[in-house]
Amino acid sequence: MSPRSAGLPDPRIPAGPIADAWRRTRDGLPLISPLRKRQLQVLVVGSGLAGASAAATLAEQGYRVKLVTFHDSPRRAHSVAAQGGINAAKNYANDGDSIGRLFADTLKGGDFRAREAGCHRLAEISGGIIDQCVAQGVPFAREYGGTLANRNFGGSLVSRTFYARGQTGQQLLYGAYQALMRQVAAGQVELLTRRDMLELVTVDGVARGIVCRHLITGALETHTAHAVLLASGGYSNVYYLSTNALKSNASAIWAAHRQGALFANPCFTQIHPTCIPSGDTFQSKLTLMSESLRNDGRVWLPAKRDDLRAAAAIPEAERDYFLERQYPAYGNMVPRDVASRRARELCNGGQGVGPGGRSVYLDFNDAIADHGRATIAARYGNLFEMYERITGDDPMAGPMRIYPAPHYTMGGLWVDYHLMSSIPGLFVLGEANFSEHGANRLGASALMQGLADGYFIAPATVTAWLAGHPTPELGPDHPACREAEAQAHGRLHALLAAGGSQPVDAFHRELGHLMIEYCGISRCAEGLHTGLKQVALLEARFHQEVRVPGEAKGPNGELEKALRVVDFFSLAQLMLRDALAREESCGAHFREEHQTPEGEALRDDGTFAHIAAWQYQPGSGNPGQPAPAGEPVRHSEPLEFTLMQPSTRNYR
Amino acid sequence: MSGTLSLNLRIWRQASPDGPGAYGSYRLEQISRDLSLLEALDVLNEQLIGAGERPVTFEHDCREGICGSCGFLVNGQAHGPQRATTVCQLYLRQFQDGDTLVLDPWRAKAFPLIQDLAVDRASLDSLIGAGGYCSVNTGNAPEANGTLIGKEQAASAFDTATCIGCGACVASCRNASASLFVAAKLAHLAQLPQGQPERSHRARAMQAEMEQQGFGSCSNNLECEAVCPKQISADWISWMHREGRRDPA
Numbered sequence: 001m002s003p004r005s006a007g008l009p010d011p012r013i014p015a016g017p018i019a020d021a022w023r024r025t026r027d028g029l030p031l032i033s034p035l036r037k038r039q040l041q042v043l044v045v046g047s048g049l050a051g052a053s054a055a056a057t058l059a060e061q062g063y064r065v066k067l068v069t070f071h072d073s074p075r076r077a078h079s080v081a082a083q084g085g086i087n088a089a090k091n092y093a094n095d096g097d098s099i100g101r102l103f104a105d106t107l108k109g110g111d112f113r114a115r116e117a118g119c120h121r122l123a124e125i126s127g128g129i130i131d132q133c134v135a136q137g138v139p140f141a142r143e144y145g146g147t148l149a150n151r152n153f154g155g156s157l158v159s160r161t162f163y164a165r166g167q168t169g170q171q172l173l174y175g176a177y178q179a180l181m182r183q184v185a186a187g188q189v190e191l192l193t194r195r196d197m198l199e200l201v202t203v204d205g206v207a208r209g210i211v212c213r214h215l216i217t218g219a220l221e222t223h224t225a226h227a228v229l230l231a232s233g234g235y236s237n238v239y240y241l242s243t244n245a246l247k248s249n250a251s252a253i254w255a256a257h258r259q260g261a262l263f264a265n266p267c268f269t270q271i272h273p274t275c276i277p278s279g280d281t282f283q284s285k286l287t288l289m290s291e292s293l294r295n296d297g298r299v300w301l302p303a304k305r306d307d308l309r310a311a312a313a314i315p316e317a318e319r320d321y322f323l324e325r326q327y328p329a330y331g332n333m334v335p336r337d338v339a340s341r342r343a344r345e346l347c348n349g350g351q352g353v354g355p356g357g358r359s360v361y362l363d364f365n366d367a368i369a370d371h372g373r374a375t376i377a378a379r380y381g382n383l384f385e386m387y388e389r390i391t392g393d394d395p396m397a398g399p400m401r402i403y404p405a406p407h408y409t410m411g412g413l414w415v416d417y418h419l420m421s422s423i424p425g426l427f428v429l430g431e432a433n434f435s436e437h438g439a440n441r442l443g444a445s446a447l448m449q450g451l452a453d454g455y456f457i458a459p460a461t462v463t464a465w466l467a468g469h470p471t472p473e474l475g476p477d478h479p480a481c482r483e484a485e486a487q488a489h490g491r492l493h494a495l496l497a498a499g500g501s502q503p504v505d506a507f508h509r510e511l512g513h514l515m516i517e518y519c520g521i522s523r524c525a526e527g528l529h530t531g532l533k534q535v536a537l538l539e540a541r542f543h544q545e546v547r548v549p550g551e552a553k554g555p556n557g558e559l560e561k562a563l564r565v566v567d568f569f570s571l572a573q574l575m576l577r578d579a580l581a582r583e584e585s586c587g588a589h590f591r592e593e594h595q596t597p598e599g600e601a602l603r604d605d606g607t608f609a610h611i612a613a614w615q616y617q618p619g620s621g622n623p624g625q626p627a628p629a630g631e632p633v634r635h636s637e638p639l640e641f642t643l644m645q646p647s648t649r650n651y652r
Numbered sequence: 653m654s655g656t657l658s659l660n661l662r663i664w665r666q667a668s669p670d671g672p673g674a675y676g677s678y679r680l681e682q683i684s685r686d687l688s689l690l691e692a693l694d695v696l697n698e699q700l701i702g703a704g705e706r707p708v709t710f711e712h713d714c715r716e717g718i719c720g721s722c723g724f725l726v727n728g729q730a731h732g733p734q735r736a737t738t739v740c741q742l743y744l745r746q747f748q749d750g751d752t753l754v755l756d757p758w759r760a761k762a763f764p765l766i767q768d769l770a771v772d773r774a775s776l777d778s779l780i781g782a783g784g785y786c787s788v789n790t791g792n793a794p795e796a797n798g799t800l801i802g803k804e805q806a807a808s809a810f811d812t813a814t815c816i817g818c819g820a821c822v823a824s825c826r827n828a829s830a831s832l833f834v835a836a837k838l839a840h841l842a843q844l845p846q847g848q849p850e851r852s853h854r855a856r857a858m859q860a861e862m863e864q865q866g867f868g869s870c871s872n873n874l875e876c877e878a879v880c881p882k883q884i885s886a887d888w889i890s891w892m893h894r895e896g897r898r899d900p901a
Binding site: 060127459555 | 684685697711745791
């Protein structure tokens with residue numbers, strides 16, 4: 001095992017047995033008196049599951065909290081769109097689940113690229129999250145006897161997923177949002193909506209505030225605090241078309257990265273196999289269709305290349321049920337990454353259907369014949385309706401068309417066991433951090449992690465940080481604030497001054513094409529090098545040819561987009577670099593050079609059982625300016641496995 | 653189904669809340685019927701930017717009908733003609749080649765206009781802040797299965813909790829009442845044991861706040877139910893009026 005890089009802070013992983021480590025850690029953390037808490041200001045950026053739950057909980061404890069979100073209301077955050085459910089090791093199903101099993105599934109699901117201690121803590125906290133949400137009135141699905149219902153999710157062997165129809169994320173978010181609004185009404189939280197974070201303010205290397213742009217007035221504002229929490233979500237929109245909301249962005253974490261926060265495992269991005277594919281150039285979004293569809297749907301493609309016949313006109317013998325053919329044991333239920341890769345290979349080979357040959361069929365014909373229309377309608381009626389609304393086609397009449405789409409990013413800002421980034425005083429929660437999902441996230445674990453971070457972990461560790469680091473109040477006139485404001489001002493005006501004629505979206509679309517091609521489902525050195533070159537060229541062209549209409553004052557949606565896309569250019573290059581440096585296949589990261597003769601992922605535990613944490617070098621992809629890309633520095637944090645030894649997945 | 657169509661758009665353009673507003677007329681030629689109406693506005697905006705004009709401001713985010721950001725009137729109907737559909741999920745195949753669509757912002761005293769089709773709906777957050785929660789601090793929750801809740805009861809609570817806060821109910825009410833929004837939240841929590849301790853207070857406080865925020869009273873027109881993308885029943889409004897007269901617990 002390689003030692004930890006010199007440039008990496010201590011990850012503060014607790015010593016001793018992992019099983020009880022979080023309780024021991026928490027019991028030993030310093031506390032702060034209620035009177036003192038009232039004098040301390042905490043700033044939370046983002047109002048999704050992690051941000052809203054952290055802000056509400058810290059406010060309940062007596063801190064003065066400011067919550068910043070770019071939305072008009074905290075309830076809009078993209079957590080709202082999570083469909084499937086939330087895992088918890090309650091073992092209500094009495095099917096042998098336990099904290100140990102959820103821990104093992106999380107670590108294994110992440111293909112042994114996450115910290116044991118973090119995964120274990122998540123499993124330990126999971127049950128308390130359900131208790132909290134139920135107490136808030138989250139209307140989870142129930143059994144006839146009145147107990148909570150559980151379902152099996154994402155190929156797990158136990159039923160540990162709690163759900164509220166297909167809108168679990170919405171209901172959990174509203175629980176946290178309502179807790180937050182209670183604190184807003186009580187005067188404990190100041191709600192700052194419609195603000196985009198543009199810069200992080202640091203004083204002597206410690207995070208002390210942010211600069212944001214008010215999206216209605218256009219004014220730049222500086223907000224200072226004793227601790228800053230980023231809970232701003234993931235970066236799937238680097239691919240332009242993804243299942244993320246259109247405004248989901250990486251700008252808050254990228255601003256922190258520019259100030260020195262390390263970025264961990266940026267190339268670990270998850271692709272979801274069952275999404276409604278793209279068609280027209282102006283399609284703005286890929287909509288996720290629940291994975292549960294694969295329980296009854298059969299995935300197939302025409303056996304012949306370039307077969308333009310309608311699905312119904314292709315006889316059974318000329319159909320290739322490729323997942324069933326290649327994986328007789330798991331069939332259509334193979335994990336997300338495997339299903340995605342096989343679909344892409346065949347589409348690249350010319351077997352794909354739909355516009356541009358970029359989709360595969362998901363067919364319910366046999367399921368309807370076996371179980372009857374009524375049963376299938378009861379199981380998937382709402383999903384079929386959603387599909388028909390978007391595509392105009394009825395899945396009862398003919399097969400759906402689906403294709404993989406970027407969905408979740410495991411990578412994010414590096415944090416230690418206390419969720420503190422490499423910038424002291426800056427905490428990172430939820431999808432914005434890299435934390436516990438390793439190289440691939442288990443289904444129904446994103447909601448669990450966001451709420452574990454917000455309700456339970458951050459409130460304890462932020463208190464510990466504040467107890468140990470008495471920091472003086474910081475006025476908005478402090479030179480550090482002025483400097484950050486000037487930086488933000490410069491970036492805005494450089495974009496507005498660009499003299500081109502192309503809209504921002506045109507460049508974002510092109511960036512998306514490059515990233516999905518070279519850093520998507522499947523990656524290779526040659527493609528990654530090409531990607532790096534082309535993204536740099538595109539970035540330079542952007543600054544020459546873009547037109548950002550309007551001014552800095554007042555609402556300016558195009559300026560908002562331009563600021564986001566500039567950050568995506570830099571992040572894209574970091575992702576490509578990270579994918580290039582990780583010479584192995586693990587989880588969602590598949591390097592074509594590293595596969596078994598059967599075409600399965602080949603991990604290299606000897607060399608790569610570590611977290612890659614990248615350090616920004618000033619001058620590399622200078623924001624707002626077409627500067628040549630510099631070389632960020634790659635640090636590594638070795639991963640130790642004590643409870644479980646890395647094993648290899650095999651679905652053949 | 654594919655193919656293209658052309659559309660005439662008449663869109664309310666107003667640069668600032670206190671400035672003058674007027675309809676702008678635009679035409680989109682031969683665009684794909686598989687685009688959503690919001691994607692058609694994206695196309696229009698790219699054309700406007702190319703021509704050096706200010707793009708149309710409209711709210712949107714998830715574009716899958718769940719975040720509640722989007723919403724404007726299409727030919728006078730909140731979220732347009734399709735039942736149970738937010739405007740982001742309204743596809744052009746619902747329209748005919750050559751149709752004229754008139755797009756207006758939500759108009760309500762409690763929703764001040766920001767620009768073009770975007771309005772400020774912060775008043776809905778204030779309604780939730782007035783009592784739309786269970787007062788339970790993090791960490792003192794009892795074991796989740798300690799409280800049994802019938803399957804049907806939980807499902808009915810869910811049906812009301814599914815409100816996305818888009819404001820269509822307010823925009824389509826002749827009194828700009830938020831009755832359906834408030835009733836949905838009251839009903840969600842009143843149907844569950846967790847909501848009982850604060851039930852009476854919540855009902856009074858949220859209805860008082862509704863008046864405070866400048867929403868009108870229910871006009872019993874039931875337009876709110878007709879336009880609600882989540883199909884929340886207006887029966888809950890009648891229920892709410894009884895609920896408001898409950899004795900304090």
